Amino acid sequence: MQVLVTGGAGYIGSHTCVQLLEQGHDVVVLDNYSNSKPSVLQRIGELAGRCVAAERGDVRDGAVLARVLTEHRVEAVLHFAGLKAVGESVTDPLRYYDHNVQGSLSVLRAMQQVGVPTLVFSSSATVYAPSEVMPLSESAALGPVNPYGRSKRMVEQVMEDVARAPNTTLSLCALRYFNPVGAHPSGRLGEDPQGIPNNLMPFVAQVAVGRRPTLQVFGNDYPTPDGTGVRDYLHVQDLAAGHVAALNWMHGRSGFHVFNLGTGQGQSVLQVLRAFEAACGRDLPHEVAARRDGDLAYYWADARKAREVLGWQAQLSLAQMCEDTWRWQSKNPQGYDDGEGTS
Numbered sequence: 001m002q003v004l005v006t007g008g009a010g011y012i013g014s015h016t017c018v019q020l021l022e023q024g025h026d027v028v029v030l031d032n033y034s035n036s037k038p039s040v041l042q043r044i045g046e047l048a049g050r051c052v053a054a055e056r057g058d059v060r061d062g063a064v065l066a067r068v069l070t071e072h073r074v075e076a077v078l079h080f081a082g083l084k085a086v087g088e089s090v091t092d093p094l095r096y097y098d099h100n101v102q103g104s105l106s107v108l109r110a111m112q113q114v115g116v117p118t119l120v121f122s123s124s125a126t127v128y129a130p131s132e133v134m135p136l137s138e139s140a141a142l143g144p145v146n147p148y149g150r151s152k153r154m155v156e157q158v159m160e161d162v163a164r165a166p167n168t169t170l171s172l173c174a175l176r177y178f179n180p181v182g183a184h185p186s187g188r189l190g191e192d193p194q195g196i197p198n199n200l201m202p203f204v205a206q207v208a209v210g211r212r213p214t215l216q217v218f219g220n221d222y223p224t225p226d227g228t229g230v231r232d233y234l235h236v237q238d239l240a241a242g243h244v245a246a247l248n249w250m251h252g253r254s255g256f257h258v259f260n261l262g263t264g265q266g267q268s269v270l271q272v273l274r275a276f277e278a279a280c281g282r283d284l285p286h287e288v289a290a291r292r293d294g295d296l297a298y299y300w301a302d303a304r305k306a307r308e309v310l311g312w313q314a315q316l317s318l319a320q321m322c323e324d325t326w327r328w329q330s331k332n333p334q335g336y337d338d339g340e341g342t343s
């Protein structure tokens, strides 16, 4: 199949491109490189033994999208492009609604115009309402608590309406990711946050490589077994495989479908830290700090629907997530900023 991957130079998109190419699909990447580097595409080509076609552009630009869909005879779209920092979405909500909601409307409109039937959209577990009852299944109460989460939920609602419209030609799927971490086992692709990482795993990795002095553990008085926050960490390679499974399953189907992608298991901050210490072979400096505003104590996925319907299940352990992150971080201490032809 000819697949358009928006945001394909980014963290999750790049890993997914490799797997799409490996499975025989042809890939065109549309990215504006606002949070990635074009050199990532070379690495994707090296790993897969085959290149992606590259288009520089913004998903909010409908004319570019229509041209790319037509010229490359695209048959399905994986839509990763968007902004993802929760804190930034609170300080600059308009920018988030613009990239995430407007960008997705633009993708849907261009697909309808050109006649491309299948869309897989990057949603997030942040669309669920805070709850004390775990695990979170797809039918759990929805209620995002920040503009980022609301932007994801709004797109899901639009997709639902579009799929329900009479005579629609679109078949739509939203994948709600839990906490993606890890890197390609080659150490050539990984997460490369700009500035100080917001998320736990890249922060721990930067402490391990000596870029940050110490990890702050945000709260150790939560109602969890060791008092630290619990999340469902998922290897990015498993997540990429989930997209390929969703794409294959969607072929020839209609309607709007939603799936959680997670392992179904929660891990605490201290469990992640210990697993990372085992992976890098040394103790890592850390200190307990105040809780971070807006953090939930715990959440993890009910991952049964993806297993039963898509035949997809996460395979990789927390140890493998840490080992692959460490390989990526130690081989690329400054991320992609390595002079290999960056933008």
Ligand code: NAD
Binding pocket: 006, 007, 008, 009, 010, 011, 012, 013, 030, 031, 032, 033, 034, 035, 036, 057, 058, 059, 060, 079, 080, 081, 082, 083, 084, 099, 103, 122, 123, 124, 125, 177, 178, 179, 180
């Ligand atoms: P990323 O920032 O690494 O990748 C996003 C890519 O999209 C980047 O290459 C960026 O340059 C590009 N981009 C951003 N805005 C664009 C625009 N308007 N036009 C064209 N390109 C644009 O992020 P990621 O972690 O790979 O996340 C991919 C998707 O998954 C995002 O939609 C994100 O919201 C969603 N998601 C991520 C996580 C996570 O924890 N990483 C969790 C749940 C959902």
Ligand code: WQD
Binding pocket: 084, 086, 123, 124, 125, 126, 178, 179, 180, 198, 199, 200, 201, 203, 215, 216, 217, 218, 219, 228, 229, 230, 231, 269, 292, 295
């Ligand atoms: C995990 C745990 C922190 C950093 C965020 C977004 C979510 C999704 C994924 C996109 C928590 C603790 C963290 C640190 C720490 N993204 N922590 N010290 O908050 O579950 O989810 O990323 O959809 O929308 O909100 O992930 O990795 O930031 O935090 O103690 O320096 O690690 O308190 O318990 P989170 P995270």
